Amino acid sequence: MAKITFSKIKIFSFLTLMLVFSLTFAQNSNDIRFQGETYEMPENIATFQWNQMPESARLNNGYVGWIQFYETPTQQVQDLFKQNNLQLLEYIPHQTYLFYFPENTSITLLKNNGVRTIVPVDGNAKLSAKLKSGDYDYWAMNGDNILVTLQYHKNVTDTYAINELGRQQIIVKQNYKEQHILDLSIPNNCLETLSNLSFVKWVDLVVAPAVPDDTRGRSLHRANSLDTQTGAGRNYTGEGIGVMVRDDGRVGPHIDFEGRLTNLTNVANQSHGDGVAGIMAGAGNLIPSNRGMAAGSDVYVVNYQSNFLDNPTLNLINDGSVQITNSSYSNGCNDGYTSITRTVDQQTLDTxxxxxxxxxxxxxGSNCGYGAGTQWGNITGGHKQGKNVIATANVFFDGSLVTSSSRGPAHDGRIKPDIAANGQNQISTNENNTYQTFGGTSGAAPGIAGISAQLYQAYGDLHGGDFPPSALIKATLLNTANEAGNVGPDYKFGWGIVNALQAVKLIEDGxxxxxxxxxxxxxxxxINVPSGTTQVRFMVYWSDQAASPGADPALVNDLDLVVTDPSSNTYEPWILDPTPDPVTLNNPATNGPDHLNNVEQVLINDPAVGNYELDITGFNVPVGPQEYYIVYELISEHVVMTYPNGGEHFQPFIAETIHWDEVNTTDDFVLEYSNNNGSSWNNITTVPNDTHFYTWSVPDEVGGNLLIRVTSGSFQDVSDATFNIARSPLVINVIQVCEDSATFEWSDIDDADSYDLYMLGEKYMEVVGTxxxxxxxxxxxxxxxPMWFAVSAKNDTEGWEGERNRAKFYAGGILDCLIGVSENEFDNALSLYPNPATSEVYISLSDKTYSNFDITIANSLGQVLQNKTNIDNTSIATINVSNYASGIYFVTIKAGESIATKKLVIQ
Structure with missing residues (x-):
């Protein structure tokens, strides 16, 4: 990749505030460490006067600068400042804030309320480390100019900011109105001037180009238990929840999104967004086994914009259409807490x-500057390092980590990724009613987004349709995740592999x-822990205040969790050591106070029965009060069968992956199946205790009374309800279409006593006849x-039902029907030959009352292959089919108001 390198920018302070560059923490605990540099904070409140502030600190009728307290101000002091219009704009670590105060602010008031230091903001501290490096990639250059993003203070208007920039001959490339952000093209030599303008809050290089995170998982995620598609089970499809695909262009056309898809982009012929959408929200109308997570959610598609300030994204969030967004894109690597990170964190606080x-x-495998080599600290982009968002790791269907999946920590040592999900080798939707093999963390993230939509619906069903706080949903997902990697959280899997079933139970149980x-x-x-509990997990989580760009650490409000059991024993949360050393970063979690993360968990195995006290302390709450959520997981079963768990449709000889959960077991797992509802059992296999899945070749035992049992020593669980083993018809065709009816036929299934015919309805495939x-x-x-149709076989006497087969498409039009005189005349006037054909097909219309006609050719999947219009009826139309695969195609001829469809066989 081409780069353009300038000499490093030297910006000299114009006040007594001294910039000290250091690779270690400052010796003085009051000094500010910001982007790896140290700024001295002199104790000057005793002699400070406002006239000591330079002109570059004046803004409107007040001043902007840094203010440091002797200790974090109490809530009473924070409220007093608000009452006096003393704005503490952002928190900087070490009891320091970015402030805006009126010019008549009383120094005595500040002194009496714990203020230690007041200094102007050095212009150097407003420039990102990347910008100061002078080493710019091609995408950050505009000729000889640098492309930057500037944030300006909310106390000024965009008109004022743009006019002031115009005085410096600076070009505004993009104005994100109401966001106080501008994209600029600037000469390299104006950075010092720009950074010292009082209205300027932060300047960074424009974000790196977006790169899709490319390279099935419902049962691994336990999402199948939330959307059982049976009358007795849970049916959380994400209905009523808006999900957003922020990706590479239009999604579809595909019947798996029938009636639920809104494309707000004109970019076509891209497939990455299709893959994301299918995993998140595909309905499996075409092929039932390809159903996604939230198959009933409303899907909105927009182009990916890295700064999250594009109008489609903002409008859909602000008007309440969308509750969950998915972005499977990278922008750089280990970028720290950037202006984009702040944007996504702030959006969560605002909504x-x-x-x-x-x-x-x-x-x-990439070394992104964390300091521990190529296997650590390579989470891509800055937005993913947000505190209030979810970043997803990628695992195979068996729960093992994909080698390419980016690892934490975040730039400041926080736990990233947050959670893991299956993204590798998933079958998902593609354009024109097809499917693709999809993978990478691009496939893992929409799994989490879709499950979140299911949880949103579950919460809404219990709370009058209200949407849940995203903080509650994130905490629920993290606290119920299945253990993976090291015990406790780690920098590979985050808090573990998502377990949607346990998550929804936590919501349902309140x-x-x-x-x-x-x-x-x-x-x-x-919180009371009842008898029979084998493991308890207590977690506190809070949506933290957005940090200042460049902040390190990024945590603003720091809460502490301590748990006391009935015997007065105390427990502290998991912590990881973020020291940039490959051995240290791979060490298991220990316990102690956490001052980096906005999530803390205490896990206790075999807990004593009784009341547990959870102390939540505001250890450092400079922007308060801070709302938080406590979620707790009470696990009483050592072994839980999760798939199959009731109502599934298996086919003989097809490989299916059995899944189960376990807590605190030591013996190997014995798997068995029953074909008579548990009256007798047949051995499948025995697997080691550290394995929680098995790929089973389904036996040729048709029935509807199947169960799976898993046993580990004295612990055992069985599928909650029976499932099916049955075949699906291999062939189905429409053989006649008339004015008011259509006739279908299909291949027989042994032992079936009836069949259900499905046709595509408003959103889903629906039974229209038996x-x-x-x-x-x-x-x-x-x-x-046009019609989409499929069929399933069943035997009500024996109590089994097979999966419906792959949906088939008919383009529409009368077919092999005794029709009225005028329609019959039109059909008879048509000639299509040869049929079967190999290379060319000729079509003519002998009725010359029609001056021209149109021809459309579609395959059995409904894909239009050719479309010719306004063919002169004085000639014979020639259609080249030499590149068509052997099979059945449908040729529709339309002239005036008359239309007919003929079947064409290609050999």
Missing amino acids: PTLLHVFSAGNSN RYLSDEVSQGNTNTHT SSTNSITVPITNPDD
Whole structure:
């Protein structure tokens, strides 16, 4: 990649504030460490006067600068400042804030309320490390100019900012109105001037180009248990929840999104967004086994814009259409807490029901500057390092980590990725009613987004349709995740592999609470742990205040969790050591106070029965009060069968992966199946205790009373309900289409006593008729309408039902029907030959009352292969079919108001 290198920029302070560059922390604990550099904070409140502030610190009728307190101000002091219009704009670590105060602010008031230091912001501190490096990639250059993103203070208008920049001959490339952000093209030599303008808050290089995180998982995710598609089970499809695909262009056409898809982009012929959308929200209308997570959600598609300030994204969030976004794109690597990171964190604070989901990236193997080599610290981009968002690692269907999946920590040592999901080798949707093999963290993230939509619906069903706070959903996902990698959280899997079933049970059981805490205060909550509990997990999570760009650490409000058991033993949360050393980063979690993350968990195995006290302390809450959520997981079963778990449709000889959960077992797992609802059992296999799945070749034992049992020592579990083993018809065709009816026939299935015919409805494939033979005639409203249809076999006496087969397409039009005189005349006037054909097909219309006609050729999947219009009826149309695969095609001829469809066989 081409780069342009300038000499490093030297910006000299014009005040007594001295810039000290250091690779280690400052010796003075009051100094500010910002982007790896150290800024001295002199104790000057005793002699400070406002006239000491330079002109570059004046803004409107006040001043902008840094203010440091002797200790984090109490909530009372924070509230006093607000009442006096003293704006603490952003928190900088070490009891320091970026402030805006009126010019008549009382120094005595500040002194009496714990202020230690007031200094102007050195221009150097407004420039990102990348910008100061002078080493710019091609995408950050505009000729000899640098492309930068500038944030300006909310106290000024965009008109004022643009006019001031115009005075410096700086070109505004993009104005993100109401966001206080501008994209600029600037000469290299104006950085010092730009950074010292008082209205300028932050300047960074424009974001790196977007790169898709490319390279099935419902049962691994336990999402199958949330969407059982049976009358007795859970049916959380994400209905009523808006999900956003921020990707490479239009999704579809595909019947798996029938009635639920809104494309807000004109970019076509791209497939990455199709793959993302299918995993997140595909309905499996075409092939049932390809169903996604939230098959009933409303899908909105927009172009990916890295800064999250594009109008489609903002509009859909602000008007409440979208609750969950998915972005499976990278922008750079280990970029730190950038202006984009701040944007996504702030959006979650502004709209508490909004959840941003990201891929973690596929950059493991890249050294992105964390300091521990190529296997650590390579989460891609800055937005994924947000505190209030989810970044997803990528695992195979068996739960093993994909080598390319990006690893943490975040730039400041926080736990990233947050959670893991299956993204590798998934079958997902593609354009024109086809499927593709999809992979990478691009496939893992939409799995989490889709499951989140299912949880949103579950919460809404219990709360009158209200949307949940995204903080509650994120906490629920993290606290119920299956252990993976090292015990406790780690920098590869985050908090583990998503377990949607346990997550929805937590929501349904109401095992959560919320409260708020202020600086220095402690709240105590009591939670009872009942007998029979084998493991308890307590977690506190809060949506943290957006940090200042460049902040390190990025945590603003720091809460502490301590758990006390009935015997007065205390437990501290998991912590990881972020020291940039490959051995240290791979070490298992220990326990202690956490001052980096906005999530803390205490896990206790074999807990004593009784009341547990959870103390939540506002260890450092400079922007309070801080709302938080406590979620708790009470695990009583050592072994839980999760797939198959009731209602599934298996086919003989097809490989299916059995999944189960376990906690605190030591013996190997014995797998068995029953074909008589548990009256007797047949051995499948025995697998080691560290294995939680098995790929089973389904036996040729048709029935509907199948169960799976898993046993480990004295612990055992069985599928909650029976599932099916049955065949699906291999062939189905429409053999006649008339004015008000259509007739279908299919291949027989041994032992079936009836068949259900499905046709595509408003959103899903729906049963429209049942037949005891291998054909059926059903009413239709318009013979010219296209039709998607499929069939399933069943035996009500024996109690089994097979999966419906792959949906088939008919383009529409009368077919082999005794029709009225005028229609019959039109059909008879048509000639299509040769049929079967190999290379060319000729079509003519002998009725010369029609001056021209149109021809459309479609395959059995409904894909239009050729479309010719306004063919002169004085000639014979020639169609080249030499590149068509052997099979059946449908040729539709339309002239005036007359239309007919003929079957064409290609050999």
